[in-house]
Amino acid sequence: MPGGKDKEELKQLDPDVLRSIIRERTHHTVEIFLYPAICGEGELSSGVGQQVRELLEVWRERDLPEDLADIQWSKDLLEAAEAVQEGKEPDLELIGPCPYDEEEMDVVDDLIFSRRSMRQFTDEDVGEEIIDKLLQAALWAPHACNLQSLRFLVLRTEEELSLINVDVSGYKTLIIAGQDSRIYEANPHVPEHNRLLDCGAAVQNIVLMAHALGLGACWGTFRPKQTKKVREYFDVPEYIDLVTCVALGWPDEKVVPPARVDTDEVLLNPVDDAN
Numbered sequence: 522m523p524g525g526k527d528k529e530e531l532k533q534l535d536p537d538v539l540r541s542i543i544r545e546r547t548h549h550t551v552e553i554f555l556y557p558a559i560c561g562e563g564e565l566s567s568g569v570g571q572q573v574r575e576l577l578e579v580w581r582e583r584d585l586p587e588d589l590a591d592i593q594w595s596k597d598l599l600e601a602a603e604a605v606q607e608g609k610e611p612d613l614e615l616i617g618p619c620p621y622d623e624e625e626m627d628v629v630d631d632l633i634f635s636r637r638s639m640r641q642f643t644d645e646d647v648g649e650e651i652i653d654k655l656l657q658a659a660l661w662a663p664h665a666c667n668l669q670s671l672r673f674l675v676l677r678t679e680e681e682l683s684l685i686n687v688d689v690s691g692y693k694t695l696i697i698a699g700q701d702s703r704i705y706e707a708n709p710h711v712p713e714h715n716r717l718l719d720c721g722a723a724v725q726n727i728v729l730m731a732h733a734l735g736l737g738a739c740w741g742t743f744r745p746k747q748t749k750k751v752r753e754y755f756d757v758p759e760y761i762d763l764v765t766c767v768a769l770g771w772p773d774e775k776v777v778p779p780a781r782v783d784t785d786e787v788l789l790n791p792v793d794d795a796n
């Protein structure tokens with residue numbers, strides 16, 4: 522059975538963990554073979570998707586919800602793989618990059634080059650809809666093998682915000698990004714060092730979205746032992762690691778961009794079209 526686990530073990534797994542295995546196996550055993558096959562680069566083997574089929578069977582037998590977007594994604598890719606094997610067009614809405622026009626590029630440049638860490642904030646609160654938008658941005662960041670191990674805490678009241686000191690002050694909301702450690706443990710195909718990178722990518726999306734919304738954001742730092750009060754207050758399970766955070770509020774300052782070094786100072790090898 523997939524992931525080195527037998528059916529009985531899969532039946533006992535926490536649904537979130539089982540779901541992560543379904544995503545990882547879909548990624549590693551279907552997705553990465555399917556798109557080359559659609560482009561005519563290589564054929565799908567007869568066994569493609571077998572592990573995912575077995576996992577989805579366990580999911581069904583356990584009567585777990587079938588209408589979740591990621592479960593549907595796995596089913597769609599399985600169906601598409603079957604279609605390709607039969608020489609048919611897969612029923613997928615495929616997307617890919619398309620260059621932005623000049624005006625759109627101005628927006629992208631502003632987003633990437635004008636975003637700054639903001640550390641002074643007005644008294645105005647950050648609304649719920651905005652927080653939801655920031656979290657959606659976080660979840661759509663790249664994530665190793667689509668494991669989706671991220672979990673978040675949103676601190677907004679004075680009492681909540683007093684639980685942790687993150688070296689920035691006056692912010693109205695603090696999003697703490699954490700991870701369900703069980704998900705990485707249950708997916709040994711995914712290198713462990715990707716774990717923190719997943720969190721970093723998510724927080725980067727939060728700060729970019731915050732900038733686009735006119736919010737001030739500053740990535741913050743805490744050490745694991747500083748999270749004790751937060752963990753107790755929110756009754757955070759021990760298997761959730763609290764990794765990093767971002768302080769947010771409506772900005773009340775303007776700053777000089779901290780200069781960056783030049784690209785040729787960081788490039789370890791020449792990039793030359795003539796080579």
Ligand SMILES: Cc1cc2nc3c(=O)[nH]c(=O)nc-3n(C[C@H](O)[C@H](O)[C@H](O)COP(=O)(O)O)c2cc1C
Binds near residue numbers: 637638639687742779
């Ligand atoms: C992982 C990480 C931790 C950070 N921690 C803090 C922090 O504890 N306090 C703070 O004021 N800024 C913190 N920052 C923000 C950096 O100081 C800031 O990004 C850097 O000085 C460049 O400025 P810019 O974001 O305006 O480009 C952190 C940034 C990162 C990526």
